[in-house]
Amino acid sequence: MLPAKRRILIIDDNLGLAENIAEILEMHGYLTEVAVSAEEALSKVGPPPPDVVVTDYRLPGINGASLVRHLGGMGMQVNAIVMSAFTDEGTIEDAKSAGATFLPKPLDFAALGRLVQA
C-alpha cells in the first residue's frame, strides 16, 4: 500500500486518453486531475502543487516541456513525465532538458506506474 494519496495532474488534448490514464492511476491509489491543455493545467496546479505531472508533449498552445519549465519557474518542484508518440531526438531532448522523464506512446502503463512512484 502507498503511504499517502499522491496527487497527479494529467494533461492530454485527447480527453479519452487522459481520463483512461487517470482511471488506471486511481486504481493504484492516486488522486488525479485531468486537463486538455497546458493553459488549463496551469489553472489547476494549485497551490499546493501536484506531486506528479504527466503531460503529452504536443498540446494546442504551450507544449508539455514548456509547461514543465513553467512550473519550475513558478517554484513548483514536481516529478514530471512527458509523453509523446513523436519519439524523435528533438522531442526527447526537449523533455529531458526541461527536467522531465520521457515516456513514449503507446504508453507502457507498468512503466508509467513505476515513474509516478519515483
Add this chain to the structure above:
Amino acid sequence: MQNLTFFQNVKAYVGFNDDASAALREAHPLVAPHFAAIIDDFYDTIEAHPGARAAITGGAAQIQRLKRSLLQWIDETFRGPHDEAYFQRRARIGRVHVQINLPQMYMLTAMDRIRVQSVDVLRVAPALDPATARRMITALHQLLDIELAIMFETYRDDLLAKNRTAERLATIGQFAAGIGHELRNPLGVVESSAFLVSRRLEQLHVGDPSISRHLEKIVAEVQRASTTINDLLELARSKPLKRRPIEAGEFIAQAVSAANLPVAVDVQVSAPPGTILDIDPDQLSRVLTNLLINASQAMGGAGHVWIEARREGTRSVLLVRDDGPGIPAALRGRIFEALFTTKAKGIGLGLALCRRIAEAHSGTVSLDPSERGAAFRITIPDAAPAGAA
C-alpha cells in the same frame, strides 16, 4: 523481361553459337597457363584505382578470396558449357557487383583487362593457325560482351527496383508521420479502455468467456495496428546510426527473444565466441527480428531456423535460413520493394525496412540461392576508421 529470353536474345544478337562455345573450349589449354598472371593484373589494376578499390572493403584477405572466385570465373568462361545455368550463375555475379556499389565504368574497364590479356595470349600462341586463332578470339569477344550485357541488365533491374522502393518510401514517409501519430492516440484509448473494462469485470467477478475473448481480440488487434504504425514511422525517418561493438551471440539472442517466435519454431544459432559485430544493435536487431518473424510465418509457425554469424575480413555476415517453402523465383527480385507483399496480412514494409537499415550501415541484405526454404544474407562492413575518406 524473362531472363531466359534475355540470354537467348543476346546470344543470338552477337552470334554466339555452339561453334563459338567449342572454340573457347579449344582455347582453354592455351590460355589456362596464363590465368594466374591475368588475375594478378586484374586486381593490381583495381588496387591502383581508388574508385575501383573503394568497392573492396575486406583488404588483402578479401582480394585472395576474390582471386580464387575470378580463377573459377575465367576457367568457366573458356570451359563452358555455356548453357542456361551458366548464364544464370553469371547474372548472380553481376548482381553482386551492384550490391557492392561497383560503378559500371569499372565493370567495363575491368573486363577490358581480361579481354586484352587473353586475346594477346591467343594472338601469339605457338602452332595455332590464324583462322583458328581468329575463331577463338571472336568467340571470346562475343562471350565477354554477353557477360557485360548480363551485368548491365542486372544492374539496371536492381537499380530500377531500388528507385521504385525509394520513391515509395518517400511517399509513404509523407503520409506516415502524420497518420501514424494521429492513429496512436485513439489506439491508446482503445487499449487502455479494454484494460479498464477487464479490470472492472474482475472487480464485479464477471467471468464470461465470450467477453474475455472479445477483450483479448481487441488488445491483440490494437497491438498489430501499433506494430504497423511503428514500422511506418521507422520507414518515414532515418534514425542516426549508433554503432558499437557487440558479441554476435548476445546480439542474436536479443533479436530472437524480441521476435517472440512460437515454441514450434526451433532456432539454431552458430556464432563462435569472440565474433564481434560493428553494428547499431537496436536497428539491426529489427532486421533479424523481421527475418525471423517472416520465416516463422512462412513455415506456418513450425519448423527450423538457422542463424549463423561470422566475420569475413572487415565485414560482419549474418545468415538466416529456414526450411519453409522458400521464395518463388519470380518474386525474388521484388521482395525488398516497399508495399510488395506475399502475405495475406501485412503491407510489405518489413523487408523494405530491413534493406533500408542494412543500407544505412553501407551494407546489404540479400537472398542467397537455396535448395530448400529461404536463405537471407546480411552483410555489414565495419565503420570506416575515423578520419578515413
